[in-house]
Amino acid sequence: MVSPVTVVKSEGPKLVPFFKATCVYFVLWLPSSSPSWFSALIKCLPIFCLCLFLLAHGLGFLLAHPSATRIFVGLVFSAVGDAFLIWQDQGYFTHGLLMFAVAHVLYASAFGMRSLALQKGLVMAVLSGLSYALLYPCLSGAFTYLVGVYVAVIGFMSWQAVAGLQLVGAAWRWTELAAVSGALLFIISDLTLALNKFCFPVPYARVLIMSTYYAAQMFIALSAVESREPVEDDRRSKTN
16 A cells, blocks of 8 residues: 555655646636636646646556546546636536536546445435435526536546545555545535525635635546556455
8 A cells, every 4th residue: 555655755746736726826816707718727727737747647657547548538628618617607607517527427437337336326326416406496497407417427426436435455545535535525616616606605605616626626636646556456366
């Protein structure tokens, strides 16, 4: 098992551009009421840095590990979704929703069907159902269905993240915990966004949405690092 100190030493420096770009976003704090290509660039910059984080492990690493490639492509779709949401009041909210739905499908595929984990799946289904029930009275028109589908997709992604988590035993991996942390933070971010957009003004909504969102994407990007560890071979050898 890789120690936290080793993880920080090996992965920390590669995340420095992401942390700097995130600080730039919060320091500039460009008004959302005045969308522009510059504000879109500033918002997407931390996600671009996470793409560079994965590329820093080598192009061969991405080509050799499909799960890492799917997370990389998911980050690209997320960045496009971020750009669309800059102009959400101009009618591009649905476009952003679609881009993030595709990203979640890619993330779920990257986490993989390691185990059905039906009990964990039931927990995520209940959580997703409660989230949609909270939003449903505030929804109208096409959003009644679009939000429902999106909640189901992000719930499925979260199930796949949780299904692979083992907190005890030799099979434990920090990257699995990173995937779960990212999935749950994504739910918090998107639920806050939906409540603020469709139901009622949430205090400090933008700070809550963006801080949890960037943290979620960082943890999901970190979860791809597991492809570099020869744990699968260790597991197979122990089962033989």
